[in-house]
Amino acid sequence: MPGRILPRKDHEPTDPWQGIGEAMAHVSRSFVVAAFWLMAGWGSIANGPSMWPRSEFALAHTPIDDPHLDDSMLVLPDLRTLPPSALEIHLGPHGRVLRLANTVWNSGTGALELAGEVSPADRRVSVSQILTRLDGSSHVKFVGEFVWHPGHNHWHINDFALYQVWSLTPLGDLERVVAGGAKVSYCLIDTDVVSPDLPGFVAGRTYRGCGRDRQGLSVGWGDTYAPYLDGQDIELADLPDGLYALVSTVNPVARLMEANYRNNTGVVYIRLVGSRVNILMPRDLAKEVCLSHGKC
Numbered sequence: 639m640p641g642r643i644l645p646r647k648d649h650e651p652t653d654p655w656q657g658i659g660e661a662m663a664h665v666s667r668s669f670v671v672a673a674f675w676l677m678a679g680w681g682s683i684a685n686g687p688s689m690w691p692r693s694e695f696a697l698a699h700t701p702i703d704d705p706h707l708d709d710s711m712l713v714l715p716d717l718r719t720l721p722p723s724a725l726e727i728h729l730g731p732h733g734r735v736l737r738l739a740n741t742v743w744n745s746g747t748g749a750l751e752l753a754g755e756v757s758p759a760d761r762r763v764s765v766s767q768i769l770t771r772l773d774g775s776s777h778v779k780f781v782g783e784f785v786w787h788p789g790h791n792h793w794h795i796n797d798f799a800l801y802q803v804w805s806l807t808p809l810g811d812l813e814r815v816v817a818g819g820a821k822v823s824y825c826l827i828d829t830d831v832v833s834p835d836l837p838g839f840v841a842g843r844t845y846r847g848c849g850r851d852r853q854g855l856s857v858g859w860g861d862t863y864a865p866y867l868d869g870q871d872i873e874l875a876d877l878p879d880g881l882y883a884l885v886s887t888v889n890p891v892a893r894l895m896e897a898n899y900r901n902n903t904g905v906v907y908i909r910l911v912g913s914r915v916n917i918l919m920p921r922d923l924a925k926e927v928c929l930s931h932g933k934c
């Protein structure tokens with residue numbers, strides 16, 4: 639199911655807050671997704687018996703119960719994460735910093751749609767998820783706030799993604815978090831086509847602006863944050879050279895309602911050496927893990 643990259647259009651501002659910062663924030667996203675799909679062999683990693691993260695890692699959270707909501711009638715989004723890409727090592731004040739590109743996409747039957755509403759009293763922006771039912775009616779569910787991100791120069795929803803570096807066991811399973819762990823906020827727009835074959839996919843970009851009125855992610859579309867952006871980094875500090883897993887999870891605290899909370903994670907296995915970071919291809923992973931533990 640290869641992805642198809644459409645030519646990027648400049649974002650269309652939706653409110654006076656929006657400007658150059660937003661355009662800069664998304665300008666190289668198509669490149670990132672293209673790079674992912676060009677990495678031959680990724681399809682096989684999902685079937686690897688021991689190298690793929692175990693299901694225990696998947697989210698255990700469920701959305702807050704809403705007595706007014708009949709889940710069976712909803713046309714829900716399903717958020718997923720592509721394996722992180724475009725990795726870079728930089729030197730920061732506290733040691734090495736790993737920067738990454740991250741793409742979240744929607745494999746569900748319905749769009750993820752968020753609507754903001756400004757409080758006249760305190761100017762805070764409450765956010766509701768617009769949930770569509772099979773009969774075409776909709777339900778509005780409060781999910782949090784849009785917050786102004788000064789580095790990106792647009793509005794974000796909090797707790798949207800989580801980036802972590804994990805150590806590996808001698809079998810290549812995830813062992814424990816050794817770096818990262820801060821939750822990342824996001825502006826949600828359609829930037830890249832990931833899966834145009836899905837029912838419900840529409841070729842044109844529906845969500846284009848990072849304003850506080852409306853954001854979202856259409857069926858089959860992805861939203862990529864490039865590695866140079868604020869927040870796209872993990873401080874490695876004094877983490878030694880070696881093999882690790884870089885794990886990115888969307889919707890980590892189940893703030894947003896979606897069809898499946900157990901498929902939200904994207905993983906790449908990496909080798910850190912000095913100022914370099916390499917992504918290990920699936921065929922090389924078992925041998926590399928074995929060698930690193932001196933048990934081959």
Ligand SMILES: [Zn+2]
Binds near residue numbers: 663787792794825
């Ligand atoms: Zn942003």
